[in-house]
Amino acid sequence: xxxxIALLLFLGLLFFLGTGLEQGLKLGDRNTLAGKAGEAYLKRxxxxxxxxxxxxxxxxxxxxxxxxxxxxxxxxxxVGYRSFDTLGEVTVLFLAATGVMALFFASGKKKxxxxxxxxxxxxxxxxxxxxxxxxxxxxxxxxxxxxxGGGFQGGTIIAAAVLLLYMAGNAYKAPATGLKVLExxxxxxxxxxxxxxxxxxxxxxxxFLPSGKMGALFSAGVIPVVYILIGLKVSAELSGIVxxxxxxx
Amino acid sequence: xxxxxxxxxxxxxGPLSIFLVGLYGLLTQKNLIKMAISINIMDYGVNLxxxxxxxxPSAEAPIYTDAxxxxxxxxxxxxxxxxxxxxxxxxxxVTAFILALTIKIHSQYGTTDLTKLGEMEL
Numbered sequence: 001x002x003x004x005i006a007l008l009l010f011l012g013l014l015f016f017l018g019t020g021l022e023q024g025l026k027l028g029d030r031n032t033l034a035g036k037a038g039e040a041y042l043k044r045x046x047x048x049x050x051x052x053x054x055x056x057x058x059x060x061x062x063x064x065x066x067x068x069x070x071x072x073x074x075x076x077x078x079v080g081y082r083s084f085d086t087l088g089e090v091t092v093l094f095l096a097a098t099g100v101m102a103l104f105f106a107s108g109k110k111k112x113x114x115x116x117x118x119x120x121x122x123x124x125x126x127x128x129x130x131x132x133x134x135x136x137x138x139x140x141x142x143x144x145x146x147x148x149g150g151g152f153q154g155g156t157i158i159a160a161a162v163l164l165l166y167m168a169g170n171a172y173k174a175p176a177t178g179l180k181v182l183e184x185x186x187x188x189x190x191x192x193x194x195x196x197x198x199x200x201x202x203x204x205x206x207x208f209l210p211s212g213k214m215g216a217l218f219s220a221g222v223i224p225v226v227y228i229l230i231g232l233k234v235s236a237e238l239s240g241i242v243x244x245x246x247x248x249x
Numbered sequence: 250x251x252x253x254x255x256x257x258x259x260x261x262x263g264p265l266s267i268f269l270v271g272l273y274g275l276l277t278q279k280n281l282i283k284m285a286i287s288i289n290i291m292d293y294g295v296n297l298x299x300x301x302x303x304x305x306p307s308a309e310a311p312i313y314t315d316a317x318x319x320x321x322x323x324x325x326x327x328x329x330x331x332x333x334x335x336x337x338x339x340x341x342x343v344t345a346f347i348l349a350l351t352i353k354i355h356s357q358y359g360t361t362d363l364t365k366l367g368e369m370e371l
Binding site: 006010013014017018021022025059060071072073074076077078082085086089092093095096097099100103104147148150152214215234241244245 | 257261262265266269270273277302310311312313314315317318319324327328330331334335337338339341342343345346348349350352353
């Protein structure tokens, strides 16, 4: 009986919220870029000082020195236009990692998690896989401004390599001090880049390097530098969380 | 008609019902780990909904490549995707913290059941 009431409440709430939202939202086929408020912004020219000039046609592989010259538009939003937001996000991740560490080590050393004896295939193949996974993670965060991916994704891939080491051999222990130092330095580097932008251009986290040619590895100014720092920071933090959960010897 | 119905269900009612399933779990479950799972399900519902707001029919991913040299014909909206990227990272951090708290509670009191914890003399 209770379940039936819960189901009825669920359906009632679903259709109440759904029918309320349905009319105002531009969903699915009703959604065109022309209907968006940001269309004028999307099509505005970036090569002239007058924003209402005729729209410039940005072209991959030939455009140089336009603002936030990242081929991956998403990265331009995350680390370019909304970089301050990302700084806050990195801070939240840092606080959570610190909180996990503080919880586990407030009451003395935690005993190591007793895993089952690693499979022979896993322990042998982890040696081959480890450099490949780390290389792939580094590729993902250094090419964050060109291809899908970026600092958070690449950092997570590298943390998965650390988890693989924990799974494969019972003797492995992540270097906790080294991880903390790496995390601290890359986080401070992000802030320093922001302060350098403030000093050189007058805006915090603004781009102060030349933007280069769209689609080249050395392009988009400060974006790849910031994403590499974020990648290092996230990989150190998530590896730290993994090793905190696994415990000490 | 059929097409409109399908897009409404996949972009509005689907994410909304995933969110409500998570809400139901959060309200009814007494195990702390199940509550953490419910919070994650709510996260996924909200993320799917935000992503679907940026959907544009027959659009490309908002990345310039050799195949897609200009933003015409059309790109999907990158802003909701950027917001969801932030939300995913935050939810990972919060989940790690919740689970660490749960492990601490279990090692201290020997249970993760909320009613048993409530009955205990803390």
